[in-house]
């Protein structure tokens with residue numbers, strides 16, 4: 618079984634959908650620059666504000682919710698499940714799902730990578746340095762620019778991660794798209810690939826999606842109750 622999880626899975630954990638009606642981008646158009654690769658690499662002031670945004674972001678204190686826990690329970694019950702997520706909050710892993718079962722299409726905001734030497738450290742360590750007075754902490758190994766291990770606007774998805782996601786979509790017998798509007802490509806196309814290859818496609822989302830007509834089942838109930846109920850029927 619494959620589960621594609623989007624922003625709607627984390628809203629019950631207090632993480633707003635930044636593209637939604639009350640999202641970050643709508644309130645502060647300039648905020649998009651803070652997560653756009655070219656601006657970030659070019660401008661130390663954008664990096665300073667981007668780190669402040671990370672530290673203040675609700676994802677930093679968020680805890681997994683009933684939907685994350687239900688996915689973990691499914692795996693622990695012995696169901697072969699892989700999660701492909703558009704979220705960068707790491708909440709599937711915090712809910713106890715092993716790293717190897719989670720493919721993060723857009724990376725993980727809890728890790729930091731050096732843009733020069735690719736050394737990986739934690740966001741917590743970077744935020745500690747900022748709390749201690751650094752504006753724009755540089756790589757401690759090579760002095761390069763640090764950024765969170767997320768895919769920013771203007772960056773391509775990791776081809777290896779995307780390739781694995783496509784393989785999973787082709788091979789699974791059930792594909793559940795949950796909390797995603799299925800409007801951002803190439804993630805959305807995974808639902809179509811799964812359906813073309815014979816998987817049962819189930820969509821759990823508050824709003825209609827472009828893939829609803831392809832789906833075997835569309836569920837519009839709140840995710841926090843609908844996903845646990847759906848997964849219980851599949852075990």
Ligand SMILES: [Zn+2]
Nearest residue numbers: 731734756759
């Ligand atoms: Zn470095």
